[in-house]
Amino acid sequence: MGSRMTKPTGFNVIKGILAAFFPHVFEFFRIPIFPSFVTKFFQDLIKETISVREKNNIIRPDMIHLLMEARKGRLQHETISSFYQDTGFATVEESSLGKSGKKMELTDDLITAQALVFFFAGFDTSSTLLSFLSYHLAVDQKIQTTLQKEIDNVTKLGDGRVSYEELLKMKYLDQVISETLRRYPPGFMLTRICVKDYKIEAKRNDEVDFVLDKGTLVGIPVAxxxxxxxxxxxxxxxxxxxxxxxxxxxxIPGSFLPFGSGPRNCIGSRFALLECKTLVVSLLSKFDIIVIKKTPFPLLLSKTFNLAGREGIWLGLKKREKF
Known part of the structure; x- marks a missing residue:
């Protein structure tokens, strides 16, 4: 079902584009962007989860639990120490918006929507990052070897296991992931609405000042x-x-935007980076990623709305000798 949402058909792509330009029309007529059976699947899944947890007093450390706690007024904003903010160079700082203490009713539908957006936003983007990262490790064995040395040094200390704190200290791993996000940003286009008139002053003699009017939809070409x-x-x-x-x-600040910037940035940047780093460490500690006959070279991008290889990204795994 996740694939049905992240691999849209031609008709759904057209609806998505129209929804971006005419959001009020779609809202007024309640026109869905995703197929109704997919939406219903996730709605039923999450609502049943909430019902079962409340009935049986089940507690699990996940996002749905946090939203349920927020509905009961038990969730408080915490001050995150500078150590835990250092998840990686690409991490964005959460906005102070929403910390004012203003209460809102968290209905089952709203909890479902939040959980669905969190799942949807990280489903295809994380696999995209890992696919392109793996490709470059395979075609540039020097980078892969350097990264594996860093991983080996950490796993030796932990007897094959890596702690949360050790993962955050792996500098070269963070460099490789940051460069992948620069070269292939999954969110390659950002859209924002201008909230006030803004003047862009001319920089060259052949340019003129330009004013962005309040309410203008602005496209930011991250890629x-x-x-x-x-x-x-x-x-x-x-x-x-x-x-x-x-x-x-x-x-230069503002030139590296893998998770956006400002109050509308990605709230899942820390989670996404930790998720991907954990997988890379687990994989490269046991395997070499290698080029095979079907590996495309050079790597060409597909002409779609998803960031992907035109011929797919085909790679091989070779068990490392020490194992």
């Missing part, structure tokens, strides 16, 4: 910014050293 040589020299090259300690200080 275009990430591949702009003014911000990232030789942008087509996959180079994790861009995000090394000696270089990342030179990255």
């Amino acid at each position: 275009g910014i990430h591949l702009d040589p003014r911000y990232f020299p030789d942008p087509e090259k996959f180079d994790p050293d861009r995000f090394g300690d000696e270089n990342k200080a030179n990255i």
Whole structure:
């Protein structure tokens, strides 16, 4: 069902585009973007989960539990220490919006919507990141070997296991993931609504000042910014050293937007980064990712609304000798 939502058909793509330009029309006529049977599947699944937990007093440390606690008024905003904020260079800081204490009724439908959006937003994007990351590790064995050395050093200390704190300290792993997000940002386009008139002043003699009117829908080309040589020299090259300690200080604020920026940024950046880092460490501690006959080279992108390889991304796994 997740695939049915993230791999839209041609008709659903058209509906999605129209919904972006005419949101009030879709809201007024209650026009669904996703197939009704898919939406109903997730609604039934989450509502049944809530019902069973409340009836049997089941507690699980997950998002649905947090939303149920918030509905009961038991959830409080916490101050996150600087240590735990350092999930990675790509992590975005949560907005202070929503911490004002203003209460709202959390109905079953609202909890279902929040859980569904969280699932939907991380379903295809995480696999996209891991696919492109694996591809570059396979075609550049030097990068893979460097990353495996870092992983081996950590897993030896933990007798094959990696703690949360140790995962956050793995600098080269964070560099590789950050570079993958730069080169192939899953959220390659952001849309925002201008909340006030904003003047963009001319920078060159052949330009004129331009005013964005309040209410204008603005498209932000994240992929275009990430591949702009003014911000990232030789942008087509996959180079994790861009995000090394000696270089990342030179990255211009606003030029690296894998999770967006500002009060509408991605609330799941920490979760997504930890999820992907855990999988990469688990995989590379046991296997080498290798090129096979079907591996495309060069890697061409498909002409769709999803960021994907035109011929797919075909790779092989080879068990490491130490195992």
